[in-house]
Amino acid sequence: MVSIVKDKRPVNLDIGTMxxxxxxxxxxxxxxxxxxxxxxxxxxxxxxDASLKSPESFAxxxxxxxxxxxxxxxxxxxxxxxxxxxxxxxxxIMDFGIGETMEGGVMGARxxxxxxxxxxxxxxxxIW
Amino acid sequence: xxxxxxxxxxxxxxxxxxxxxxxxxxxxxxxxIGGTLMGGVDYTQWKTIFDGTSMRVFTLLAILSLAAHAWIxxxxxxxxxxxxxxxxxxxxxxxxxxxxGCSLVIFVYVIWGIQILWG
Numbered sequence: 001m002v003s004i005v006k007d008k009r010p011v012n013l014d015i016g017t018m019x020x021x022x023x024x025x026x027x028x029x030x031x032x033x034x035x036x037x038x039x040x041x042x043x044x045x046x047x048x049d050a051s052l053k054s055p056e057s058f059a060x061x062x063x064x065x066x067x068x069x070x071x072x073x074x075x076x077x078x079x080x081x082x083x084x085x086x087x088x089x090x091x092x093i094m095d096f097g098i099g100e101t102m103e104g105g106v107m108g109a110r111x112x113x114x115x116x117x118x119x120x121x122x123x124x125x126x127i128w
Numbered sequence: 129x130x131x132x133x134x135x136x137x138x139x140x141x142x143x144x145x146x147x148x149x150x151x152x153x154x155x156x157x158x159x160x161i162g163g164t165l166m167g168g169v170d171y172t173q174w175k176t177i178f179d180g181t182s183m184r185v186f187t188l189l190a191i192l193s194l195a196a197h198a199w200i201x202x203x204x205x206x207x208x209x210x211x212x213x214x215x216x217x218x219x220x221x222x223x224x225x226x227x228x229g230c231s232l233v234i235f236v237y238v239i240w241g242i243q244i245l246w247g
Contacts, residue, residue, distance in 0.1 A: 034201045035201075038202060041198075045237060058171040059171075081158060085158070
């Protein structure tokens with residue numbers, strides 16, 4: 001078979017030089033939030049441990065979580081959970097063949113980002 | 129046909145399914161806990177919830193799901209960026225070290241979880 005495409009045509013695969021579409025940002029943040037949660041799990045496990053060990057450690061944890069830095073950390077982990085969950089639900093919906101087109105993907109990413117912002121703000125209000 | 133020996137189920141299709149089933153289990157657990165916490169609990173109520181066998185089994189299931197979910201996710205990230213193509217030969221060394229680190233952390237999470245629930 002004779003190739004009619006010129007082999008010497010320029011190719012740009014340097015992703016760092018491209019403007020990423022919103023779907024790519026949704027994908028990258030889904031990954032980043034997953035890695036963040038992998039680390040954040042240590043904090044959640046520590047909290048579960050302290051909350052169940054004894055009435056004293058439960059009270060100490062409550063005391064610790066009332067501090068501004070601790071609240072910020074919890075908010076960050078909860079925000080990661082919210083975004084990662086919503087992006088995951090979007091994945092499950094797409095697995096059923098819904099929103100698989102370019103337009104559907106853009107719409108899905110927009111919904112996930114918008115809903116995340118709303119839920120993260122609500123979570124922040126609940127924590128403070 | 130096996131192309132990778134470090135993926136969770138040795139097959140992309142298997143990993144794909146495990147990732148989704150585990151995700152649903154973890155989400156269900158967090159929604160359950162979130163609902164409980166929003167209602168507000170004191171130590172006695174909280175302790176009673178986790179003294180029940182069903183909650184212990186559910187939590188262990190969630191932790192084991194997280195172990196599988198985290199491995200598949202971290203593996204996907206590692207095999208995309210810590211590669212020979214992006215980093216040269218040291219990419220392979222870094223990826224191996226990263227995978228050992230991830231599996232150690234996951235192992236600690238599982239043991240820690242069992243200890244919290246039944247310790």
